[in-house]
Structures are given as C-alpha cells and as structure tokens.
Amino acid sequence: ARRSQSNVSLLFIDLDHFKEVNDTLGHHQGDLLLSQAAQRIQLCIRESDVLGRMGGDEFLVILTGASELAHLGRVAQNIIDAMTTPFSLDNNISYISASIGVASYPSDVDNLESLISAADQAMYVAKERGRNGFSFFTPSMQQEVQERLALANDLREAIHKKQLEIYLQPIVEISTEQIVKAEALIRWNHPRHGMVPPDKFIPIAEETGLIHEIGDLVFHKAAEVMSRWLEIDPHGYCQISVNMSARQFLPSDIGNAWISHLSIINLPANRLVIEITESLLLGEEINIMEKLNRFREAGIEVALDDFGTGYSAMSYLKKFNIDYLKIDRSFVRDLETDQNDRAIAEAIVVMAHKLGLKTIAEGVETEQQKNILAEVGCDYVQGYYFAKPLPVENFLSLVKIKLQ
Template sequence: MSQEKLITAENIANRKNFLEFSEVDVEILGQIHRYLEHNEAIVDSFTDSFYRHVFSFPELKMMLPDEASIDRLKKIQSRYFFRLTAGDYGEDYVSDRLKVGYAHQKVGLEPKWYTGAYRKYLSSLLPILHEIFGDDSTKLIAAYDAILKVVFFDMDLALDTYFHSGMRKLLRLANYDSLTGLPNRNLFYDRLAQEIKKAQRDGSSLVLLLIDLDQFKEVNDTLGHPSGDLLLVESARRIRKCVRDADTVARLGGDEFIIILPELHMHTHVERIAQNIIQVLSKPYQLDNDTVHISASIGITVYPEDAQDIASLLKHVDQAMYAAKAEGRNRFGYFTQSMQQEAMEKQELTNDLRQALARNELHVYYQPILELKSGSITKAEALLRWKHPTRGMVSPAIFIPLAEESGIIHEIGDWVFQQAVVCVVDWQKRLGRIIQVSVNNSPIQFEYPERQGWQKQMKELGVPGNRINVEITEGLLFKKSAKTMERLLDFRNSGIEVSIDDFGTGFSSLAYLKQFDIDYLKIDRSFIKDLEKNADDRALTEAIIVMAHKLGIRTIAEGVETEVQRDLLKSCDCDFVQGFLYSPAVPAVEFERMIAGKQPI
C-alpha cells in the first residue's frame, strides 16, 4: 500500500522532520504506552466514550447500524488508538494507517469528521497524561507535544488516502476508457513502449492485433447510440476473454480495439487468437429488445519483423486491418510489404488528386440518355474523368473512393455540378436544346448538406430546378438519416429531380420508393447485359419497369450495347436508355455536336 502511494522511508522521514518528531518523543510515547498496557480498562473506557460521542451524530450512526458491527469496530479502534503510542512508526505502521483510511472511504466517511475525532482523542487522553506525569508541567507538556506530533502524523496519513483516491480517479480518467473500462489510447502507447523495450532487451517479439467492428455504424444509425454503447461494452468483454492476463486490450476510439501480445513466437498461436476473437464477436448481441449480429476485421503486425517503432507498427496494423476489410470482412490478415507499397501509392495519388482541379486535370464527360419512344437525346449523365500528367487516364473506380475518403469529394462534386449547370445554360442559349443533366451525389456529400448551395446557384443563373437530376444510391435511402431526408426535401422543393442509380443491386425496398418520392430508377447494367439470353433477367427488368410505372416513377436502363437489348426494353415500356450502343461518355464539345445533329449517334 505504501509503495503504491510512493510513501517511502525517505518520505516518512521528511514528514517526521517537519513535525519535529524526534527519538525523544518516541521515548515519551513508549512510557505512555507501557502505562496503557497495564491499564487496559482505561483504553476500553476511552473507546466507549469515544463511540458514544461519534454515534450521537445520525450521519455517522447510519454507517454502522447494527450492534455486532459496532462491537467489532470498537475492538479495531481500541487497537488503533493503542498503537498510536507503540513507538514503531515505520513502513508497516504507515501501511496499516493507510488501510484504515481506505476503509473509512469504503463506508462513506467524509474527511471533515477527522478533526473532531482526533480532538476527542486528544482531550480524552489529557487526564490520562496527568495521571502518568502528575504535576510535573515540563514532562506533561513534553508528553502532550509528543502525542500531538503522532496524532498529526497519523491524521496526515489518513487524509492523504482521500487525496490519493482522487488522484487515482483522475489517473483512471486519463488512462482508461470510461465506457468499456479498457486502457485508452494514452495507456496503450505507454504499455506498447514498455513492451518494445522489454522485447529489445530479451531479443523477443510482440504482436499487435487491430480489431474493427464491421457493422457498428449501422447499429448506431438504426438503433441509436445507447445500443451502440452496449455493443461496445459487450464486445470489449468478449475480446478480453480471448487473451491472457498479461496481454493488453485497449480501445483506441469508436469501434476500434487493439491488442498487444508479448512473447508470441508462433504464427499459429496468433491466428488461433484472431480466429477466436472473430468467432466470439460474430455471436448474437442482445441489446435491450433488439438482437444484433456483427462481424470483425483484424489486422496483424509483428515486432520487430515488420517495424521497430510505434508509429510504423500502428500504420502497418491499420493497413492490414483495412486489407482484411476490403477482402470481404469477418477475417484477419497480416501486414505485408506490398501493402506498404500500395499505401504509399494511394497516398501519392490522393495528394495528386488534391491538386488536380487547380492543374485543370479533371474533365466532365457527358453520356447521352435517349428517350426510347422518340429516339432523341433528352438527357445526359455527367461523368468525371481524370487525366493524370504521368499515369494517363485514371479510372473513376480508383480515384472516386480516394476523393470520398479524403473529403475532396465535396470540392470536386461542387465543381462537377457547376460545369453541368454552365453547359445546360449554354446548350439552351446557343442550340435551343433543353437537356437535363444527371449529377452523381456521393453519400459523403449528403453528410454535410450545409456545404452545398446548388439550389442557390441555379436560382442566381435562372436555371429551372428540373434541368438537373441528382443520382444517389439505394443504400443512402435505406439508412433514413435526418440529413438525407432534409437534403432530398430541399431538392424536391427546388424542383431538382432524383434518380436511384444501379437499382436492384442494393437494399431494394418498395417502402423507400414511396416515402422519398423518387423520379427515376436506373436499372443496373447487370440486368441488361444478358437480357437477350437470360429469361430471369428479362422478367426482373420487366417487373422493375411495371412496378416503377405503378408508382409514377420513370425508368432508365444503363449499359445498353445492342439493338436487341434496346428493342426488348422498348417492348417492356422502358422510358430511357443509355449505353455504348449510342455513345460512351464524351467531352462536352463532342456531346454538343451530337445534340446539334452534327455528329451521328
């Protein structure tokens, strides 16, 4: 106990010196102690008197209401007072006094009562001192001074436990996660640094496991944060049971946990632990009235094989975790050097993308959308293209996710919209053609509706709302977030129309089609590519079209490449088509020639 408080022999000596607590005092206290030893009735009488006084206060009486507890406490307290004069005030004495202080806190005794208790002790002891030393005032004063010193030394230790408890609470807040009780990021870094030093001395290795809960955000979004908190607490408990007492399990924040496994040399042991964690986390969670299933992705890195410093180890285990997530989730994966190379290339490409707008490397291409009945171009989809100065054309499948992850998507998305609106105005002014342009809107952009002022820009340019169509994914509607509702309502009020892109591949639901007042369904190309030879695809496509029309929604078929596909779609009453049968996405100048009739489709 005294070591935990850092009350060393030197610390005890300093306290005694400040109180001027000398060996002479110890000798005097010993004389008093011997007198009390031969007069135990005096101590018992004093104890009874002390507790009568203490329990005359209801607040103190309530702490020990039964007689058995009071009798037991009296015996303990008699020994406690008796030991004040025993003459041994070393580390054992200090440790016992600290235990008493902590015991007082457990029963709820507030420190304000200490001064009154010690005053009662001192005043009760004064007649006993007079009995021992008689009328010798010099000895009486010296004895009383010695008693004062030991009492204040004792009281200092007792009160110190209250201060120490407060410090312990502060330290716990600083080093432990308040929700799960696991070590937090601060304590994790400290322990990892210690384990690395130990591994360096011993020539051993250690393993880091980074765990990410795969469907945690969906739980938070659908059931609320209280349910999410319950899930985190239970996940932490399950993870902790999968490792040894010597291992550190910490919560880094959000739904990420990390484990330090020191002195694990066999990969089979690591994999067994990782697989066990995946299995226990995949079991059902009962969150109040809801049963939830999640999975976990785990990244693994090894010291010193993969890296020798904390920053690199954390970077590597993060890369390994994201690789496991990208490979399908609910699995673990080791860090490899190829991951590091991929990460560096990704970072380099992201940095280039940040400058692409300023360097005029981004271009908006337009793919014509034809009305099937008339065969004329009435719409177009704006598609972003990136011509990198050294890599050439970079696939949108590569750079759009980078833009979303880095947040650049907001700036780029606004720029695409502005380009599209300028073209809409220009084509009507110069060519007399009213073309509606579809602009893809990332789910990331919906998270910050306040960052876009599209409706305001259209109003300033005098462009009717229905000249722009916003394409969104099914998954965005499935979440039913307040921001999504707000954004779609803003579009509706300004006349901007909305399409669901790649319909049929996500969380298809008739409920949200009705709830959100959608204008168009874009039938995914996966249904169209085998339309000629696959009866199921034809049946599904026709069913989508019939359902959409019943709901007052128009349909656009994507990926139309053959005349047979076009004719089948026409026979199913599909409204619009786009695809390579007519044209790929082309620069604005070429698209303009198409709608001006100067270039055949």
Template sequence: MHLQDVSGERRQAQIQQTFRVLGNNLISAVTTNEVATHMLNAADELFQWGCAFIDLYSQETDKFESLLTIDEVDGKRVVFKPQYEQLVPGSKTQRALEEGAFLILREPDVSVPATSIVSFGNDRPSASLMYVPMRRGSHNVGVMSIQSYRYDAYTDADLSLLQELADYCSTSFERANAESKAAQAEAVLLENQKRFDLVMRASNDSVYDYNILTGDIWWNQNARQSFSTGETDDWNRVWWLAQIHPDDREQINLELTNAMEQTAQSWSGEYRFRKAQGSYGNFLDRGYISYENGRAVRMIGTLMDITARKQAEEQLRHGAYHDALTGLPNRAMLIEEVNRSLARTQRRQDFNIGLLFLDLDRFKMVNDSLGHAAGDELLVLVAHAIKECVRPSDLVGRLGGDEFTVLLDDLADEQDAIAVAERILRRLQMPFNIQKNDVFTGTSIGIALSSSRYTTADEMLRDADTAMYRAKVAGKGRFEIFDLGMHAKVVYGLQTENDLRRAIQAEQFVLHYQPLLNLPTRQIIGFEALIRWNHPERGLLPPSEFIDTAEETGLISAIGEWVLRTACTEALQWETPANGKPLEISVNVSARQFAEASFVDAVETILQETGLAPNRLNLEITESLLVEASTQRTTDFHRLKAIGINFHLDDFGTGYSSLSYLHKYPIDVLKIDRSFIARFDKEID
C-alpha cells in the same frame, strides 16, 4: 529549558509538519495549478500572507504567465488572472529571476508610487514583500512572491525558508508539464526521491547511533516503539540485520560494508524492515559515518518509513502504463513490450511474434442506444473475453476507444496467430449481458507478423491497423493478415489525397458529357456530366481512380460542388434542339455530399448564379443514399423537388432493391441495372 527554545522547537515542528503535508499533496497533484495551490497553502501556514502569486517563466517567449494570483478583497481572498507582456527591465519579477531572492520592508510613513503597488484586489500597497526565484538546475521555472499588508512581517530567515519551499516545489511544476504519462511518472519518481530526502532531514521519527566497533546500536524511543517485538531485543547489528527482509539482507550488508571500506562520509539504502506487528515496511536508511585513523567507528542516522511513497510510486507507474477503465496495458506499455520482443527477434532467428489489432463492430450503436455507461461495461467484458482466448504469456492491451491489441510471443508460424484470431472472433460473436440486455458485438482483426522484419513497434502497429481496416472493409467479423500490398495501397491513398487537394486548388478536373437518348424518338434529350482528373503526372484519370479516396477524406463535397457549378454553366451554352425543349443536365451526387448540411443551399445558390432553370437539372443518386436517409435528408429531398429539380435513381437493383423507397421519395427516373433484370429471367425459369 528557556521559553525561546520552546518557541523555536514549535516553529521547527510546524515547518516539518507543513513540509510533510505539502509533500503528500504534491504526490497526487496533476496540474501546475494544483501544485501552485498546495504551495501557497503551505506558505500561508508558514507566513500568513495577504497577497501572493506564482508566475511561470517561458524561456522561448521571454514572458511570465500568471499561474495563480490571490489578493484580499473586502476581507476575502480572490483569485485573479493578470495578463503579462515581455519582461519589463527593472521589474521585481525580473530582479528575482536574475539576482535571486530579496526582501522588501516598507516604512509606515513613506508613500508608495502607484506604479509600485502590486496588489490586485485593492489600492493599498503591500508593506512586506518577499520574492524568490524557482529554478530546476540552471533552468528558470518562475517566481513566487509572498506579501503582507503588515509592516515588518517577514525576516531574512523567512526569506530563506520561502526559498527552500520554492526549491522544494520547483520539480513538481516540470513534472506537471510533462508531455506523457510515462514521462510524468518518471519525473514524479525523481521528484519524490528528492522531496522525501528533504523531509527525512527534518524528521527524527526513528534515529539511531551505531557503534561500529562494538556492534551496539542506540535507538530513540519512537524507533523502539515502532520496531520492538515485545521480546528481549538486543538492539545491535545482529538484531538489525535480522529485521531486514531476507531478500534484501545480503545486499544491504554488502553495500554498507563497501561504503565503510571506501571511507564514504555518508551511506543510504532502501530495504524492507520488520515492524513491531511483524509486517514489513519500506524504509529509507540514511547515515553519516565517522572515522578515526581511516577506520569507521560510528554511524548516526535516521530510518524513515517510505511505505506510502513506494505505494504512490507504484500507483503512478501502474497508471502511466495501464488503461484506467479495463486495467489492461495501454499504448505506452504496448510499444515498450513490442519493441522488446522485436529486439529479441533480431537476436534469435527462430523467435517470431504476432500483433493483433482489434476494432469492435457496432460499438457506437451500443453507446448511442444504451449509453456510455453500458459502453464502458461492454469494453470491460470484452477485455476479459479476449484474455480468455490467449495464453497467460500473451499481452492484451487497449489503445483507446474500442480498439484492442494482442501481442503474441514465440509463435511457431502464422497459423498460431490465425488460431488466436479465430478464437477471439468466435468468442466476441457471443452475446454480452449488459443492463439485462443481450448485446451483440463483434470485431475485425488485423494481424502483423514479425516475419516482415519490423524494426520498431510503431511500424508493426501501423501495419496491423492497416490489415484491420482491410478486414472491416471486406465485411467485418473477420481477420486479415498484413501484406506489403496493403501498405502500398495506403501509401497510394495518401498520395492521392494530397494530389486531390492540389487538384481542387489548381482546377485540374474536366467534364466529359455522355448523351441521354429518348429511345422511341432516338433524339438526344440531355447529357450526363462525367468527371475526369487531368493529373499532371498520371494523365487523364477516370473516377474509379480517385472517387473512393475523395469519399473517405471528405473532399467529395468540394469536388461535387465544382462539378455541379461547371455543368450548370456549360449547359447554358448548349443550343436548344429543334423541338424547342432545352437539354437536360444530369449530375451524380454522392451520399456523403448530400448529407452535408449546406448541400441544398449550395444547389440553390449555383442555380441562381448560373441562371440554369431547375427543371433542366437532374440529380443522380444511389440506393444507399435512400436507405441511410434521415428525417433531415427527407426534408432536403422534398425541398429540392419543390423548386423543380429532378431525381434519377442510378443502378437500381444492385443494392437494397426495395420498391418502398419509390413511394417515400420523389424519384423521377429509374436507371435499372442489367443484373436486376437478369435475376427476373432466372427466377421465372
């Protein structure tokens, strides 16, 4: 054998090994940067570059984005991130994109204009440059460039190999940019198929020569070592079929026979094949068929072990449809399964399904007190507990956070769903032992039933979520079954929110004033500001029609500030009574509004801008605000009190009714609810 032949074989072996390593690395690559890194590492193995970059092209913006750029600085490789504008006519990157791969070999004695120097870490120009486009079909993915500071470093053969490398990796960039895990998994499956096809062409690990007329099969040494049973192997068609897994044998034999009858030039098939140690592996069989007078006479091919690829594909498929923490099906799988079950309800009138939406109670408290590790452990234990409460055929999933779902198939009636919900409620009321602590949680459950004739999983999930929210509002630790009234209320709430946002901008609110009397003297000492909404379509609305929505959406802060400013401004216009004491103005403040970090500053600013004396302003609060008061909120109380503002505690006795709050907070006036007084009469009796 000539030295040149040996060198060529070594180069071919290097190429095959580089592509094998690259293929394995790309399977686990998640981001485009990881793909680019593996790609440049492979190129370095093949070409020993000094400067290299990969740019991605955007069809929408007509711009290049520098994905990965590496250059030498003081003998070390450094990553750079240049900023590119729109395509520059005549640039090398544009040329590669429009015309294809090209090679530049500069002469040693020819000076290079500064504008042509593409290196990023130093001022010396590259001597040998290769540019290749990356495409997926007709779609431009980007451009890859490998450059050397050595003269005549690359050849046309190197340029072709670099283009093959770019083509090999192009699909990986699209897969890394996929919008969902499910889409990524599907892209990886297609990418892996093409990738391993390319690697298989360069591999001769297991090669066979099948004489179709005699049935004899010649196998190379590697194949004999991999598949020999240690007995007397005949290595013919009968032996080959016997090594194929029984579940695959008939189908593979039929496919190969059909291919020969149709005079196909090539054939490929995947099947499980028995290895020398007796276990089965997954193999890709690819052969090229020769014919004489229309009759198949010979097939030469390779048998490639794709067991690792199959396992990787299964891991990707599992990861795309399962929650990493609990191992439960995730949202993507739930949507697919619910849609499949809903389609079945359309075909069978007697087939009904139910969807339970669970949201854990007090989960945040566990996270905040014991830490996120304890929270994760609780989620895993809850997942197991829920599965214990359902049938093996039911699907328990996790949507994320502390939200779980249960898909119940083939229900007799709604009582079946209720029974499952009650079992789950009872089970989750029991303590979970976490970090040697008994942790108590619970859940609120919403139930949606297919009797409402859903057409999509999103609709059913939305309504189950709505019912769960209703259960949580009603007191937690319970379930609610969705009805159309719930949906109407949600739609009404969304419409009210949108109208409220417009009302704030359009100043559609007005204030009505209720007089405050000094009972012994029967004199008016001030007024309480009561907000009304002058809705352009629904007329004048009381607070009960919109305050809850304002609280839930956070709009209460903007509305509350408007009320305070308007009330202070209008109070200045009131005449002073005969007794000479200016009239007071009382303004209601919600707990959420008071909790805003800017609340105290806003009050002080409004008083300064309007000129209202602080001692004329009464802020009316509720008991819930006192119970939830933090250290900061207590500070805010005393800060406002210090400038002269009065505090009125509204509806005292309807909530927690603890007199201890009156010692802790500077309350000036109690507005006692009648129900609180009525309880005294009953207790005395």
C-alpha cells in the same frame, strides 16, 4: 514479448461504411453499432487476447503467442464473417463490413510503433482490394501507403489547378432513341500518371473531405454544359444528372447553395437530376425527407441509383419523393441468357410505373439488351451500346449530330 522472446500479432480492424451509417443515422445509432461490433469481435478471439478501440471506427486486437498465418487468417475471417449479419439499431437495420490488416512482431517489425503502422498499412491494402477482407503486412506496403498519400496531395493540387473535368454519358429514350439525358462523371487526367480511375481517387476524396469540393465542381460544370445543351436544343426536354454521396448530402446546406446557383445563371432547376444511393435513405427520415423535398420543390428531380443492389426496402419508395429508378447493371448484364434477370428487370419497371416513376437501365452494351428492356417497358437506357462517357465537347457534338 521481447523479454520472453515470444510472438505478438496485431489485427487492425476498420469498419467499412461506418462513416456513412454515422452520417445518416446519427451518432447515437453509430455508438450502438460500435458497441455491437465490439461484442462480435470479442466473441471471435481468445480470453487471453486483448481488444481495444483506436478511435472512430477502428479497433485493435492483440494476439500473444500467435504467429502462424493460417491461425491469424482464421481469426480475421471470423471477425469479417461476424460483421456480415445486419446490425439492429433501434428501429433501423444497418449493414457494414470490416477490412483488417495483420502484422506480427518480430517477423514483420521490431518495435510497437512499427507494429501498429504495419497493421494499419495492411488494412488499407485490404480496403483497396475491395473491402470486406483481410491482408497480411508485406514490406512493399510502405511504398503503397506513400503512393496513396502522394495521390491525396496530388488530388488537392488537381482541384486547386482545375485539372479535374467532367465526362458525360448519354442516356437515351428507348421509344425515340434520342439523347434526352446524360450523367455527369468526374475524370482526372493526372499530369504524370494519365487518367486516374475514379474508384482509385473517389475513396481518397471521401476520406479527406475533398468530396465536397469535387461535388461542387461537378455540379457547376454540369450546369454550364446544360446551359450550352439548351442553346443547341432549346425545345427538347433534356437533363443532366449528378451523383451525391451521403457525405455530400447530409452535413451541409448544399441544396440551397445549388438551387441559388441555378437561379443566378437562369437555368431551370428541372434540368438537373441528383442521383442518390439507397444507403442515403437509411438516415433520419424527417431530415432526409425535408432535404429531398427542398430539391424537388425547386424543380430538381431525384434518381435512385443502382436500384436492387443495396437495402431495397420498398417502403423507401413510398416515403421519399423519387422520380427515377436506375436499374443496376448487374440485372442487365445477362438479360439475353438469364430469364431471372429479365423477370427482375420487368418487375422493377412495372412497380416503378405503378408508383409513377420512370426507369433507367444502366450498363446496356448490346442491341438485344436494349430490345429486351424495350419489351419490358423500360423508359431510358444508358451504356456503351450507345456511347461511353465523353468529354464535354464530344458529347455536345454528338447531341448536334443526333438532332440533324
């Protein structure tokens, strides 16, 4: 390109959620998905363009003689659109998306190494903007990447120095309006930047593997708070739920470690609920079923989070031992004005009760939403109408007040 004074552009493609699919379905299906993804990308580019795999779930496309942003944007969007069609992997259906960074020589950089780095940086910006999109390289992105690396280092230090803490959001029983459950949520009060939103540091934790240490931290703190809650209300049937991602759940023997800890501190296992997402149930069924059964045999209950927004195969509810369905906030937000949302919420509640499951509605912000959910038979509600996530001491104080 330098000799011929022509343009070269690079698309850096990362498959969103591939690691989750690979962890849950196994490497064979992961390889099938990569092969199918490569075929779809190939159909979106010219014969003169070059497709290569960087490793893992990352691909590069080299486009020669192409520098117009409109053309590059069309190619990137075509690849993104091609990934939205479900992938058929043996007997499983998987869903992924793509985040793409775009950089060009010589308009953006003056050498090959910088071209790859620039496209990589642009790809991370696309991810931070919500994934399933593309971004063109700009000089300011170098600073954003450096900030991201700095945040990852700060997160390691925060774990080491115990700067992370949990907040608890009350879950209220509709029939009694008593706080009977709570969801433990991780919070990071950065010494320089203040409160860092979870959606900013959790993806970094997932990518770096720090999610395992964070998950253990949340669990141990939740167990400690649960013990204190029982001292306040020894006769109440209260529970605290903790979230588990696919990366936490599958690669390790975390279940036995948690169960053992509960036994050591003499906390009944049925005081803990683990929240999982629908994507976790896409994994190898026997393996997941064994692990869920291990939790439930110990007394730990299982909640399926954000129900209705993911894969939502009804067969999962039949095959796996689930105790609670958490109705996603997207079905609660417009309950007062949208009859379809009310119908969906009611259908979820009826189906859950027929299967012997309890329901928890998320994102409840008004009294009218609560009343509608009560009318359709929902069991529990969670949201800012009752309380936002609270620091531990504030939460326990609220519990004491409600008991008086």
